[in-house]
Ligand code: NAD
C-alpha cells in the first residue's frame with residue numbers, strides 16, 4: 001500500500017489516468033469525469049497534524065478542495081465544505097469520506113456569487129463545527145474564451161464574484177471567529193504569473209488573489225492569523241473539462257509542464273496541510289507553487 005510518503009518517480013506517476021479530450025456541460029462534476037481524478041482516497045495517510053482543528057473549505061466537493069477535505073479529516077480536523085447545489089452528488093461522497101474518519105462533516109450548498117450566501121456559509125460552518133480556525137478559499141470559475149469580445153459582461157462579473165469577491169466576503173465574515181493560530185489559505189494559479197491568452201478574466205482574478213493575500217497577510221500577522229496562498233499548475237479536475245480549457249488542448253496542457261503531465265488533486269493536499277498546520281508558524285504571505293515545474297517570479 002503506497003501513501004504520500006512512498007518514494008516514487010514524479011514523471012511516472014498517474015500514467016494510468018488518461019487525460020484525453022473530454023467535455024462536460026455546466027460547472028462540471030467529478031462523478032462525470034471520464035478519467036477519474038485522484039483525491040488521495042486510497043493513499044493519503046494522516047499523522048495528526050490538524051488534530052481538533054475546524055476547517056471551512058469552499059469548493060470542497062471535487063478537485064483540489066475535495067483532496068484537501070479528505071486530507072484535513074485524516075489529519076484530525078472537522079471539515080465544512082461549501083459547493084454549488086448542483087454538485088451535491090460529489091459533495092455527498094466527500095462528506096462520507098470525512099465522516100469515515102470519525103470527523104464532523106458540514107455540507108454547505110450555495111452560490112457564493114451572492115454575499116448573503118457567503119455570510120450564511122460562514123455562520124453555518126461556525127455553528128456546525130463549533131468554531132472555525134482554518135479557512136480555505138478554493139471555489140473558482142474558469143471558462144476559456146478565444147477573444148475579449150466573447151467574454152460577456154456576465155461572465156466577467158461571475159468570474160470575479162466567484163474567485164475574488166466571495167473570498168473577500170467569506171474571509172471578512174470568518175475573521176471575527178478566528179483566534180490566534182488560525183490560518184487562511186487562498187487558491188491562486190500559475191495563471192497569475194503566466195496568463196493564457198484564452199483566460200483573460202480568470203488570470204486577472206488569480207493575480208488579484210495573490211495581491212489580496214499578501215496585503216491581508218501583513219495586516220493579520222500581528223493578530224496571530226497567517227494568510228498564505230497555494231498556486232496550482234494544471235490539475236486534473238472537473239473545472240478543466242467543463243470549459244476551463246478547449247477540450248482538444250487538454251492533453252497538451254499537461255504535457256507543457258516540466259514533469260510532462262497533469263497534476264492530480266491528491267498532489268495539492270499536502271501543501272494545504274502544511275500551510276494550515278502550526279509547522280508553518282513562520283510562513284506568512286507566501287505563495288506555494290505546486291505546478292509541475294513552471295518557473296514563477
Ligand atoms: P473543481 O471544479 O473541482 O472545484 C471548484 C469548485 O468551486 C466546484 O466544485 C464548485 O463547487 C465550486 N464553485 C464554483 N463556482 C461556485 C459558486 N458560484 N458558488 C459556490 N461554489 C462554487 O475545480 P478545481 O480545479 O479543483 O478548482 C479549485 C480551485 O483551484 C479554483 O480556485 C481554481 O481556479 C484553482 N486552480 C485550478 C487549477 C486546475 O488546473 N484545475 C489550476 C490552478 C488553480
Ligand code: MG
Pocket residue numbers: 028029030061062063083087090238
Ligand atoms: Mg465540483
